[in-house]
Amino acid sequence: MTQRTYEINANGELQRTTSEAVIARDREVVSPAIYRYTDIAFARGEGVFLYDFEGRRYYDMAAGIATMNVGHCHPRVVKAIAEQAQTLIHAASHVGYMAPYVEMAEALRSLLPAPLSEGKALLVNSGSEAVESAIKLARAVTGRSMVLAFMDGFHGRPMGALAVTGSSSGYRRHLGGLLVGAEHVPYPNCARCTFGHGPRSPESCCGQWRAFIQMTLDKLVHPDDLAAIIVEPIVGEGGYIVPPSDFLPTLRAICNRTGALLIADEVQTGLGRTGRWFAVEHTGVVPDIIAMGKAIGGGLPLGAIMARADLMDRWWPAAHGSTFGGNPIACRAGLETIAIMREEHLLDNAVRVGQRLMQHFESTRAELPIIGDVRGKGLMVAVDLVDEHGQPISTDRVKQVIKALARRGVVMTKCGPSALRLAPALILTEPQADEVASQIIEALRSLS
Ligand SMILES: Cc1ncc(COP(=O)(O)O)c(C=O)c1O
The missing domain is CATH 3.40.640.10 (Type I PLP-dependent aspartate aminotransferase-like (Major domain))
Known part of the structure; x- marks a missing residue:
């Protein structure tokens, strides 16, 4: 799969593009009204993964905000x-x-x-x-x-x-x-x-x-x-x-x-x-x-x-x-x-993999009190984050958690004031769900 890492600059020269360059140029010309959950510049997508311009791979649990049901760049699409x-x-x-x-x-x-x-x-x-x-x-x-x-x-x-x-x-x-x-x-x-x-x-x-x-x-x-x-x-x-x-x-x-x-x-x-x-x-x-x-x-x-x-x-x-x-x-x-x-029977897959994701978080709740309510249906899964009194953590803190998860290679957004929102492509497999869940749990453990 090719990745476009070069582009023509303002002087008509071929120039190597980096994530940093894309983000810097974006900040110059794009309205700050658009909030970004991560500081990643996406170069390409494939299946349940996104890649940045340096080739780093990310599990995409946002899927274009609950959109890319058959994954990124499905060859048939x-x-x-x-x-x-x-x-x-x-x-x-x-x-x-x-x-x-x-x-x-x-x-x-x-x-x-x-x-x-x-x-x-x-x-x-x-x-x-x-x-x-x-x-x-x-x-x-x-x-x-x-x-x-x-x-x-x-x-x-x-x-x-x-x-x-x-x-x-x-x-x-x-x-x-x-x-x-x-x-x-x-x-x-x-x-x-x-x-x-x-x-x-x-x-x-x-x-x-x-x-x-x-x-x-x-x-x-x-x-x-x-x-x-x-x-x-x-x-x-x-x-x-x-x-x-x-x-x-x-x-x-x-x-x-x-x-x-x-x-x-x-x-x-x-x-x-x-x-x-x-x-x-x-x-x-x-x-x-x-x-x-x-x-x-x-x-x-x-x-x-x-x-x-x-x-x-x-x-x-x-x-x-x-x-x-x-x-x-x-x-x-x-x-x-x-x-x-x-x-590909993706509705059945959404039920199966969604339940598996929820089970991971539910079974960790006793050990990790930052995990509050775990809810959803199919591959619409929310993991509410709570403080030591069981109250929702601040929206700013949830955003910080999401940034920390991105640094670990998992991309997502939030929903409601205090929940991690997992809405991946419906092709996510059970082993992939296990890997994502353990990444998130590990991150929450280190943040707790
Ligand atoms: C339930 C619901 N309705 C409407 C919208 C708006 O859709 P769009 O952003 O494509 O205009 C959204 C977007 O998140 C949504 O979740």
């Missing part, structure tokens, strides 16, 4: 991209029809339960755009304005998606006056109960989240004005929070009663990450609209909404769209990714 690039790079869905767009919509249908298996899709460029598309559709077809969202939920950073994001006030700082019409209620977070009932399992949830929804419908949002409830079936960025099993069914019942639409944001949980194609399948609940992103583009920018056909059929022509949405190369990369996932 690379080939699909190259072939499509030689055929048609872009034409725009507003100008005419494109086969990869249609095939992607058909493929997504084939992964979903009824009635979404008969649903209709609209393709965009990112998860946030999918979220905003879902909200637009819900408002358009219900004629209602309000959206109920959840604290701890993350739906993206652009202004519309940010209006329903509730995972950190840091994202909203100095941004008063976001899209109007969003109200937030607490997500049931049993590991660290919002209502002060102490740590417990989702099965023994205090259930007080229900009262908040009812209060909100009684006092703030008239049910006749409620266009949609938007929810992550398992909270992603906000902390890999698995809700109690009656949570989604309750939201479904509220939507049925009020005429609001249920939007599942499966941008992070979708496409096999939790061991099912979509995380709603763990609950039996079928939403009216699913927002998708991340993995569906096989590493290229692609987002989608899939909605019940009767809803989509009420969205009038030119109501929505985008120049690049459903780009043929991104669709081909995504289609090949789905084919590989099916052939």
Whole structure:
């Protein structure tokens, strides 16, 4: 595998590139608004590994933020991209029809339960755009304005998606006056109960989240004005929070009663990450609209909404769209990714390897008190870090731990205020999981 370690400098000369040089130049020209979890410059990726410009190898437990399901540069995905690039790079869905767009919509249908298996899709460029598309559709077809969202939920950073994001006030700082019409209620977070009932399992949830929804419908949002409830079936960025099993069914019942639409944001949980194609399948609940992103583009920018056909059929022509949405190369990369996932049984692998990862941390908890709650589903695994009083360590400290792990050759991000987020490619093997877990545990031991 070749690695591009040379490039043309400003004087037109061939110059050797180093990680240090890339980082120094980045600091000159790139906005500091982008936070970096590591100080690594990535030169190339292969399978579950990333390499820097000096050839150092890193286990990639971030996978492009829960995106690279079949690993980096899978030869079949690379080939699909190259072939499509030689055929048609872009034409725009507003100008005419494109086969990869249609095939992607058909493929997504084939992964979903009824009635979404008969649903209709609209393709965009990112998860946030999918979220905003879902909200637009819900408002358009219900004629209602309000959206109920959840604290701890993350739906993206652009202004519309940010209006329903509730995972950190840091994202909203100095941004008063976001899209109007969003109200937030607490997500049931049993590991660290919002209502002060102490740590417990989702099965023994205090259930007080229900009262908040009812209060909100009684006092703030008239049910006749409620266009949609938007929810992550398992909270992603906000902390890999698995809700109690009656949570989604309750939201479904509220939507049925009020005429609001249920939007599942499966941008992070979708496409096999939790061991099912979509995380709603763990609950039996079928939403009216699913927002998708991340993995569906096989590493290229692609987002989608899939909605019940009767809803989509009420969205009038030119109501929505985008120049690049459903780009043929991104669709081909995504289609090949789905084919590989099916052939290589990667959903089963996600369940098996995810459980193994969690077992490693759970069995070390007694010995290493910095390990708090270990939670997740499939290859969505969070390891909460706590202090000697069992309280979450500061976000700054978690970031320091992540930097220390990077120096040991393991790359990851965090989720929630204090958890390590493990969201590797779904091809991670059990021996690789063992090696990563022991690296992390060793690092935590030396930091403790
Ligand atoms: C659940 C969820 N929704 C939406 C988004 C936004 O996606 P994007 O960053 O592709 O716009 C994310 C990104 O992390 C996400 O996790």
